Structures are given as structure tokens and as C-alpha cells.
Amino acid sequence: MTKLRAVKGMNDLLPEELGRWRRLESIFRETAERYGFGEIRTPLLEPTELFVRSIGEATDIVEKEMYTFHDKGEKNLTLRPEGTASCARAYLEHTVGAREAITRWYYLGPMFRRERPTRGRYRQFHQAGVEVYGDPGPFIDAEIIDMLVRFLSELGIVDLRVLLNSLGDQETRQNYREALIRYLEPHRGSLSADSQRRLETNPLRILDSKAPEDQAIIEDAPSILEHLSEEDQAHFDGVRRTLDRLGTPYEIEPRLVRGLDYYSRTLFEVQGRGGELGAQNALAGGGRYDGMIEELGGKATPAFGFALGIERLLLAMGEAEDESRPRVMILAANDEARVEAVALARELRDAGFNIETDLRGTSLKSQLRRADRSGAALALILGDDELARGVVQWKRLEGEGSGESPREGIASVVAELLGQKVG
């Protein structure tokens, strides 16, 4: 029989890895809540049209990366490739804008894109992100970028670059698009095949082409920053002034465009350098998308947000210690002791300890061997003799030391041995 395996690019997360995940997620939640964000959870499946209309038809995601299927011939559905479109749909569906002048939402969860899997790039990956509706900026843009940088430094990720750009408003982008086409047209024959195609569909994306033959041409391309209107420029200056005041480091990168169509004005990306990050060094990205809510049928509503990739952050953090609480193993010599072991385990769990039992009919020696390898901090051992005398034997599994203590009041002994307070 062929072995069943997980879908390529979609990973199981086992308990020994999840300690780091949960720490990251809880720091993200705490940070977001400190900045006034409330959590939103949206479905993993959405009507395909939502993503086509918001992300844009001529993007890599919509052109080739979405997992789309017919739901028994009824509707075309897509596994969400990102969170912003779903949040915007929910914001509209629940008429949140009519009730709140400003809305701050955060989310965490799996996203799906049919990309070529490699280290740091998967087909099911996890993002954490925030969205703010109702504030046209520029100060909020800086506040949120700074929040992200502070979150990353709390995780210990300090070796990073913040790239900042402005894409201007729709008119600016239209003018710039024309200028860019005028510049690129004479070089058409020397561009990569992908870029030649994008010249028709999405010329701005040529600016973040990685193809070697495109580099010299991109180098001399006109800059969008030279095409900003007065209002765009004032907005950009406001973002910069606030970041400067906060001391948040950033670099202006006029060639930053990113892969989604919905951005306007502020656009940014955070790149990491340390840990085990390879070529996939984009940790987070985001910006302003003032046109999306209207595009989806709502009232014009300014919006700003970002998303970060949890897998990439974990790679950037390197192999940090798993900080889950120490565990205690309870071992038993025979069936009578196993009955007592279950009772003792419940008592200690009620007192707040993490307890694992070994209730198989194996010898104490083999149970001890397993306990030694398990990563638990302490073993408690019950046998005939211990039951008769009302005591429990204990053995440290990290470091040296063993002894015996009365069964009564064993919780405080365990707490002392683990160096923690009784729960």
C-alpha cells in the first residue's frame, strides 16, 4: 500500500515544536491588545470573487496560487490566501463602519497559497496580522509600523530592515504607471519573459523582479517618489516624521511594490537577516489600502494593515528554548500502585502541575529509562513498599538527586523540587 503523507508544502506541527509557536502567538496577542486591537476570526473558505476583486486579477496569488474549487457546482470557493480581504468582507457584512469611527482588528491563522515549497515558503502557512479602518493616516501608519518592530524585538528579532515606500493615490499610480511604461518600452526585448508579460498586465511588479537580466534596467527606472502629488508627499512626510520621533529605523525603498494590487500610499516590508532565514527573508509586509472597502461595495473607508509570517519569524528567532513548564512523570510498579498513581496524578494536576503517567505493565527500570529520555524534570515512583509506608519516592531527571517524602503534602515537595510555587 502506498504510504499516506501530508499534502506537499503543508506541515504537521508536533507538540515539541508548538511551545515556541504558542509563545510567539501569545506575545502577538498581548501586543495587539495593548495597542487597542480586538481579535477577529473569519472562515478559511471565502467566495473566490472576494479575492479576485480585492487582491487583483493580475497578481501572482490570483493568477496561479489559489486553491479554488466548485462546492458541488454551487459556488466557486477559495481557501483564503491572506487575511485582509476576509476582514474587509466581514467589516462590510457586519456594517461595522456605521457603528465605529475607527476599528482595530487583529487575527492569527493559516493561509493557503500554491507556491513552490522551500525553506520559509509553504502552501499552508500561518500569518498574524492587524487591520485599522477609518483612519486616513499618516500618524496611525507609523504607530502600527512601530508596533510591529517592537513586537519583533520583544521576540528577540533585532537584526532587521524596515523598507518604506509610498505608492501615492490612484491618480499618482496611474501617472507613474504611464511613465514607467514609457521608460520600459524601449527595453522590452531585453526584459525577462515574466517582465515582458507584466508590461501589459502589471508594470509596477517589474520593479520587484528578481531576474538577473532585469536588474540593470530596473536600476535606472524612474522613481515613484518623484511622481507623488502634494498630498501624497505630505502623507509620506507625516509617516516619516512620526517614525523619526519614535526612533524606529527605516530605509526608503522606492522600488518596493509587493505582490498585492490593493495598496495605496504607505507601503512597507520588514526583512530579517539573522537566525536560519534563507532567501525567504520577508518577515512581514503591509501598508495602506484606502480603495478596498469601496471596491468591495462599501463606502470609501481608509484602511491600513500588515501581515507577518509566523514560520519565518520562528526561523529568524533560531532555536530558542522551549519554555513550556516542567513536567513530572509518575511511575508505578504494579496494578495496585497504578491505581494510586492515577489518583496522585489528579491531585497534583489540581495543584497546577503538568503530570504525565506511565501506566503500562512494564518494569520500573524501563519506565525510568523512558522518563529519563522524555524531557520531564522529575519522576515520582510508587511501589508496594511505598504504598505500605505512605511515602512517594522521587528522582530528579535533570541533574542529580533522589529521596522519599510522605504522600501527605507531596505537592509542596514537588513544588520545592521544581523550584516553583504551588498553584
Ligand code: AMP
Ligand atoms: P503577504 O501576505 O504576501 O504580504 O505576506 C506577508 C508575510 O507572510 C510575508 O512577509 C511572509 O512572512 C509570510 N508569507 C507569505 N507567503 C508565505 C508562504 N508561502 N510561506 C510562508 N510564509 C509566507
